[in-house]
Amino acid sequence: MLHFLARIACLLLFIFIYCEFLIYYFVLLGCSWPQLSKIDQDFTVKPPNNPNKxxxxxxxxxxxxxxxxxxxxxxxxxxxxxxxxxxxxxxxxxxxxxxxxxxxxxxxxxxxxxxxxxxxxxxxxxxxxxxxxxxxxxxxxxxxxxxxxxxxxxxxxxxxxxxxxxxxxxxxxxxxxxxxxxxxxxxxxxxxxxxxxxxxxxxxxxxxxxxxxxxxxxxxxxxxxxxxxxxxxxxxxxxxxxxxxxxxxxxxxxxxxxxxxxxxxxxxxxxxxxxxxxxxxxxxxxxxxxxxxxxxxxxxxxxxxxxxxxxxxxxxxxxxxxxxxxxxxxxRESTVFWSYEKELDYKKISLQIKSIRIINKC
Incomplete structure (x- = not known):
C-alpha cells in the first residue's frame, strides 16, 4: 500500500512539474527568431554599415x-x-x-x-x-x-x-x-x-x-x-x-x-x-x-x-x-487541463486503492 501511494505521489509531482514548468519551455522551443531574407530587404534604404552585424x-x-x-x-x-x-x-x-x-x-x-x-x-x-x-x-x-x-x-x-x-x-x-x-x-x-x-x-x-x-x-x-x-x-x-x-x-x-x-x-x-x-x-x-x-x-x-x-x-x-x-x-490551457485529467484519473486511482485494501484484508 505504501509503495503504491509513493508511486501516486511521484506521478502527482511529475505532472505538476510538467504542467506548471516544463510545458512552457517545450511549447516555446517550437518558435525561434525569424531569419532575414536578403531577397526581401528594402534596397532603397542604406543597409547596415557592418554587413555581419x-x-x-x-x-x-x-x-x-x-x-x-x-x-x-x-x-x-x-x-x-x-x-x-x-x-x-x-x-x-x-x-x-x-x-x-x-x-x-x-x-x-x-x-x-x-x-x-x-x-x-x-x-x-x-x-x-x-x-x-x-x-x-x-x-x-x-x-x-x-x-x-x-x-x-x-x-x-x-x-x-x-x-x-x-x-x-x-x-x-x-x-x-x-x-x-x-x-x-x-x-x-x-x-x-x-x-x-x-x-x-x-x-x-x-x-x-x-x-x-x-x-x-x-x-x-x-x-x-x-x-x-x-x-x-x-x-x-x-x-x-x-x-x-x-x-x-x-x-x-x-x-x-x-x-x-x-x-x-x-x-x-x-x-x-x-x-x-x-x-x-x-x-x-x-x-x-x-x-x-x-x-x-x-x-x-x-x-x-x-x-x-x-x-x-x-x-x-x-x-x-x-x-x-x-x-x-x-x-493551450485546455491542453494543460487535459494533461492533468488524463494522468490524474481519480476513479481509476480510487479503484486501485480499494483493490489493494481488499487484498491486504484477505
Missing part, C-alpha cells in the same frame, strides 16, 4: 490585464499571473530579446483603482516581468490602464506616465542600429482638440520634424494599443480561424483608431511596420501609403489565459533595411 531582436506582448480587487477571484488572479510569469520568463530565457514592448492594457482595473492599489499592481508587473539590465522594456498605455478618451483623468494619466515613463508620443531610437520606434497613446488621438489630443499632436509633430532632420533615412516602426482603422477583422490573415467575432464591425475610437487619425499617422510617420493590440485576437492586415507602398500591421493577441485559450507573443528580427516576424504560441 546581427539584427535587433524585439519581443512584443499585449493585454496582460493584471487583475485588481474588483473583477477577479483571488485564485483566478494567482493562476493567471503564474501562467504569465512562467511564459514570460521562459520566453526571455530562451530568446534573450534586446527590447521588449508591452502594447497596453497592462492592468485590468487601472482606470478604477486607487493610487495605493495602482502602486501594488505596478510592483507586481515589475516582479512578474522582470528583465536583466541589458534588456530594455517599454510600456504603452491602454484603455484599461487610464480609461477611454472620454474617461481619462489628469490623475490617472499622470500616474501612468510616472510609473512607465510613457508620454503621449515617444520616440525610441536604437543608436547602433539606427532603428526608430514611435510609441503613441491611442486615447490621445481622438482629434477633438482637447488638451490630451493637442499635446499628442504637438509631440507627434516634434518627432516628425526630428525624423526629417535625421541623416539616417530609415522609416520608423509604429506601436499603438488600438489597431489602425479597419472595418472589421474579416479581411485579416488570421492565425487561427476560431474567432467568432472576426466579422463584427469595429467601432471607431473604441475598437480601432478613427479613419482620420489612422490616415494622419500613416501620412506623417510613413512607418515601415505597425504593431497593435486591444482586440485580444491575432490579425495581419496591410495599409497602403500615398505612393502605393504596402505597410504591414500585426495585431497581437492577449498574453493572458483569462482572455483566450491560446495566448501568444511575437518576435521581430529587424535591421535598417530588412525585417521578419514570428508568431509564437504559448501552451
Amino acid at each position: 546581427k539584427p535587433l531582436h524585439v519581443m512584443f506582448i499585449a493585454d496582460t490585464h493584471l487583475l485588481g480587487s474588483r473583477e477577479g477571484h483571488w485564485f483566478d488572479k494567482l493562476r493567471r499571473e503564474w501562467q504569465m510569469y512562467r511564459s514570460f520568463q521562459s520566453a526571455r530565457f530562451l530568446f534573450e530579446p534586446h527590447i521588449i514592448f508591452f502594447l497596453g492594457d497592462i492592468t485590468d482595473e487601472g482606470k478604477w483603482c486607487s493610487d495605493h492599489e495602482w502602486e501594488n499592481t505596478v510592483a507586481r508587473f515589475h516582479s512578474l516581468f522582470s528583465v536583466p539590465t541589458n534588456t530594455k522594456l517599454y510600456v504603452l498605455a491602454g484603455n484599461h490602464d487610464i480609461g477611454f478618451h472620454y474617461d481619462v483623468s489628469d490623475g490617472r494619466l499622470e500616474r501612468f506616465e510616472k510609473s512607465f515613463q510613457a508620454p503621449h508620443v515617444r520616440s525610441i531610437t536604437i543608436d547602433d542600429d539606427h532603428i526608430d520606434f514611435i510609441l503613441i497613446n491611442s486615447m490621445a488621438f481622438e482629434g477633438d482638440q482637447c488638451r490630451l489630443c493637442a499635446r499628442a499632436e504637438k509631440e507627434l509633430n516634434e518627432i516628425v520634424n526630428d525624423l526629417h532632420r535625421s541623416e539616417i533615412s530609415t522609416k520608423p516602426v509604429l506601436l499603438s494599443h488600438f489597431p489602425l482603422y479597419r472595418v472589421s477583422d474579416a479581411n485579416c490573415s488570421l492565425w487561427r480561424q476560431s474567432s467568432s467575432s472576426k466579422f463584427v464591425p469595429h467601432k471607431q475610437r473604441h475598437d480601432v483608431l478613427s479613419q482620420e487619425a489612422s490616415e494622419n499617422l500613416l501620412k506623417k510617420l510613413k512607418p515601415r511596420l505597425v504593431f497593435t493590440a486591444h482586440t485580444h485576437d491575432f490579425c495581419y492586415t496591410e495599409h497602403t501609403d500615398v505612393k502605393g507602398k504596402i505597410i504591414p500591421e500585426w495585431t497581437i493577441p492577449s498574453f493572458s489565459w483569462r482572455n483566450r485559450d491560446d495566448p501568444s507573443l511575437m518576435l521581430l528580427s529587424i535591421t535598417t533595411n530588412n525585417e521578419r516576424v514570428s508568431h509564437c504560441r504559448l501552451p
Whole structure:
C-alpha cells in the first residue's frame, strides 16, 4: 500500500512539474527568431554599415490585464499571473530579446483603482516581468490602464506616465542600429482638440520634424494599443480561424483608431511596420501609403489565459533595411487541463486503492 501511494505521489509531482514548468519551455522551443531574407530587404534604404552585424531582436506582448480587487477571484488572479510569469520568463530565457514592448492594457482595473492599489499592481508587473539590465522594456498605455478618451483623468494619466515613463508620443531610437520606434497613446488621438489630443499632436509633430532632420533615412516602426482603422477583422490573415467575432464591425475610437487619425499617422510617420493590440485576437492586415507602398500591421493577441485559450507573443528580427516576424504560441490551457485529467484519473486511482485494501484484508 505504501509503495503504491509513493508511486501516486511521484506521478502527482511529475505532472505538476510538467504542467506548471516544463510545458512552457517545450511549447516555446517550437518558435525561434525569424531569419532575414536578403531577397526581401528594402534596397532603397542604406543597409547596415557592418554587413555581419546581427539584427535587433524585439519581443512584443499585449493585454496582460493584471487583475485588481474588483473583477477577479483571488485564485483566478494567482493562476493567471503564474501562467504569465512562467511564459514570460521562459520566453526571455530562451530568446534573450534586446527590447521588449508591452502594447497596453497592462492592468485590468487601472482606470478604477486607487493610487495605493495602482502602486501594488505596478510592483507586481515589475516582479512578474522582470528583465536583466541589458534588456530594455517599454510600456504603452491602454484603455484599461487610464480609461477611454472620454474617461481619462489628469490623475490617472499622470500616474501612468510616472510609473512607465510613457508620454503621449515617444520616440525610441536604437543608436547602433539606427532603428526608430514611435510609441503613441491611442486615447490621445481622438482629434477633438482637447488638451490630451493637442499635446499628442504637438509631440507627434516634434518627432516628425526630428525624423526629417535625421541623416539616417530609415522609416520608423509604429506601436499603438488600438489597431489602425479597419472595418472589421474579416479581411485579416488570421492565425487561427476560431474567432467568432472576426466579422463584427469595429467601432471607431473604441475598437480601432478613427479613419482620420489612422490616415494622419500613416501620412506623417510613413512607418515601415505597425504593431497593435486591444482586440485580444491575432490579425495581419496591410495599409497602403500615398505612393502605393504596402505597410504591414500585426495585431497581437492577449498574453493572458483569462482572455483566450491560446495566448501568444511575437518576435521581430529587424535591421535598417530588412525585417521578419514570428508568431509564437504559448501552451493551450485546455491542453494543460487535459494533461492533468488524463494522468490524474481519480476513479481509476480510487479503484486501485480499494483493490489493494481488499487484498491486504484477505
